[in-house]
Amino acid sequence: xxxxxxxxxxxxxxxxxxxxxxxxxxxxxxxxxxxxxxxxxxxxxxxxxxxxxxxxxxxxxxxxxxxxxxxxxxxxxxxxxxxxxxxxxxxxxxxxxxxxxxxxxxxxxxxxxxxxxxxxxxxxxxxxxxxxxxxxxxxxxxxxxxxxxxxxxxxxxxxxxxxxxxxxxxxxxxxxxxxxxxxxxxxxxxxxxxxxxxxxxxxxxxxxxxxxxxxxxxxxxxxxx
Amino acid sequence: xxxxxxxxxxxxxxxxxxxxxxxxxxxxxxxxxxxxxxxxxxxxxxxxxxxxxxxxxxxxxxxxxxxxxxxxxxxxxxxxxxxxxxxxxxxxxxxxxxxxxxxxxxxxxxxxxxxxxxxxxxxxxxxxxxxxxxxxxxxxxxxxxxxxxxxxxxxxxxxxxxxxxxxxxxxxxxxxxxxxxxxxxxxxxxxxxxxxxxxxxxxxxxxxxxxxxxxxxxxxxxxxx
DNA sequence: CCCCGTTTGTTGTAAAAAAAACAGACTATG
DNA sequence: CATAGTCTGTTTTTTTTACAACAAACGGGG
Numbered sequence: 001x002x003x004x005x006x007x008x009x010x011x012x013x014x015x016x017x018x019x020x021x022x023x024x025x026x027x028x029x030x031x032x033x034x035x036x037x038x039x040x041x042x043x044x045x046x047x048x049x050x051x052x053x054x055x056x057x058x059x060x061x062x063x064x065x066x067x068x069x070x071x072x073x074x075x076x077x078x079x080x081x082x083x084x085x086x087x088x089x090x091x092x093x094x095x096x097x098x099x100x101x102x103x104x105x106x107x108x109x110x111x112x113x114x115x116x117x118x119x120x121x122x123x124x125x126x127x128x129x130x131x132x133x134x135x136x137x138x139x140x141x142x143x144x145x146x147x148x149x150x151x152x153x154x155x156x157x158x159x160x161x162x163x164x165x166x167x168x169x170x171x172x173x174x175x176x177x178x179x180x181x182x183x184x185x186x187x188x189x190x191x192x193x194x195x196x197x198x199x200x201x202x203x204x205x206x207x208x209x210x211x212x213x214x215x216x217x218x219x220x221x222x223x224x225x
Numbered sequence: 226x227x228x229x230x231x232x233x234x235x236x237x238x239x240x241x242x243x244x245x246x247x248x249x250x251x252x253x254x255x256x257x258x259x260x261x262x263x264x265x266x267x268x269x270x271x272x273x274x275x276x277x278x279x280x281x282x283x284x285x286x287x288x289x290x291x292x293x294x295x296x297x298x299x300x301x302x303x304x305x306x307x308x309x310x311x312x313x314x315x316x317x318x319x320x321x322x323x324x325x326x327x328x329x330x331x332x333x334x335x336x337x338x339x340x341x342x343x344x345x346x347x348x349x350x351x352x353x354x355x356x357x358x359x360x361x362x363x364x365x366x367x368x369x370x371x372x373x374x375x376x377x378x379x380x381x382x383x384x385x386x387x388x389x390x391x392x393x394x395x396x397x398x399x400x401x402x403x404x405x406x407x408x409x410x411x412x413x414x415x416x417x418x419x420x421x422x423x424x425x426x427x428x429x430x431x432x433x434x435x436x437x438x439x440x441x442x443x444x445x446x447x448x449x450x
Numbered sequence: 451c452c453c454c455g456t457t458t459g460t461t462g463t464a465a466a467a468a469a470a471a472c473a474g475a476c477t478a479t480g
Numbered sequence: 481c482a483t484a485g486t487c488t489g490t491t492t493t494t495t496t497t498a499c500a501a502c503a504a505a506c507g508g509g510g
Contacts, residue, residue: 064370064373064374064377066378070379072373072374072377074370074373085363086362086363086366086370087363087367088363089359089360089362089363090360090363090364090366090367091360092367096367096370096371096374097370116356116359127352127355130352130355130356130359131341131355133359134314134341134355134358134359134362135314135315135316137311137314137359137362137363137366138310138311138312138313138314138315138362139315140366141311141315141362141365141366141369142311142312142315142317142321144366144369144370144373145289145299145311145321145322145369146321147373148289148297148299148369148372148373148376149289149297149321151373151376151377151415152289152297152376152415153291154295190376190377
């Protein structure tokens with residue numbers, strides 16, 4: 001556990017909590033480490049809810065899968081990211097999305113019910129953690145709202161431009177790298193992969209962007225049609 | 226203000242807070258009432274964030290609008306519902322979605338920064354309110370996740386069935402009423418209204434459902450294809 | 451450096467959705 | 481009860497997407 005403390009300290013859930021308090025807190029939350037191989041599910045649709053995960057290493061996707069295996073990626077998490085907290089805090093019984101280790105990953109699992117059910121002696125850092133939880137949940141709300149904005153665009157091109165513009169804005173640069181390959185990007189935007197590839201080619205031909213693998217560069221100020 | 230206390234007490238943000246405390250709290254949060262006519266925007270994309278609203282009467286939609294006026298409805302709120310809390314709690318500067326009064330509505334506006342910035346003397350009910358905020362935000366997360374599930378279905382029919390099944394499940398009955406007219410439902414599911422009408426007609430012909438206005442009845446157990 | 455699994459791009463076809471235009475039904479209101 | 485405005489359903493045309501199959505490029509390991 002010790003070796004992961006630097007990562008754990010970057011997790012927004014524990015922002016502003018001193019290391020000695022953090023150790024107590026982790027124990028109080030029943031923290032346990034678990035390793036997952038590449039392409040293994042950490043949680044699966046329909047599992048009982050109750051555990052919250054923190055990514056210690058690797059890469060993890062929160063996704064929904066339909067009956068035919070079509071995937072819709074909700075979020076991709078890097079080390080320090082959390083998942084499952086919404087389901088726990090909303091006191092829901094089963095979870096709808098699945099969580100997949102895209103690469104070999106280490107996960108810290110917390111019994112998250114103990115976050116809300118304050119310990120008998122209300123400790124200052126417990127209150128801090130709940131405020132952190134508010135920030136995390138609010139941030140995910142904004143994130144989901146933006147994702148909805150992307151995927152409700154009418155055409156594949158508009159979805160792409162919406163997504164890529166957001167990245168350019170975040171990066172503060174017209175050139176940037178995205179964390180998805182083509183198939184994953186298609187899953188994220190809920191479009192067909194080949195249609196997406198096709199649209200990217202067309203936009204490249206029209207000098208709207210340059211791209212290679214996960215590197216993208218938007219070429220000129222886009223004017224709304 | 227007094228006359229709205231019964232509604233305010235139903236708001237999840239104030240769950241478990243006694244009436245005298247509630248009055249103090251409202252004052253502490255700078256609560257102010259505002260009235261809005263039908264089809265007036267309460268907040269508009271790009272407005273400065275910082276205020277959270279509680280619906281006292283009427284009906285309100287949180288929605289996104291593109292350059293051409295295409296609407297995507299994120300949520301519809303009844304009295305007791307809250308909006309704007311995520312933007313405030315995430316400490317974001319401007320808001321992306323707009324908030325529209327669909328009917329003549331009364332709104333309670335709170336200076337929501339004061340929720341997180343605890344008053345100097347930490348009061349018990351303030352902590353309660355933050356926990357309530359966690360529940361609200363987590364609940365909205367789940368809600369948005371489900372909405373994404375609906376709108377990522379591939380065809381209009383699948384989107385409809387996904388949405389209607391969820392309603393049937395919530396209602397615990399295969400017959401139920403939805404809170405949208407056709408145009409609003411189309412905006413919610415991000416499809417063309419006439420295509421939606423058309424698909425409903427086909428499904429009616431195929432004895433999959435009965436519907437009239439906002440009344441729906443699913444006719445037999447749907448088996449996944 | 452070659453091989454093989456993976457990723458990406460391309461093309462053609464079939465299916466589906468958007469858009470537009472319109473007719474009929476409904477509703478509130480004077 | 482007449483009317484104007486809104487809501488819903490229908491049809492046709494155009495645009496867009498999904499699907500499938502395949503070729504080319506890439507990249508890591510032996």
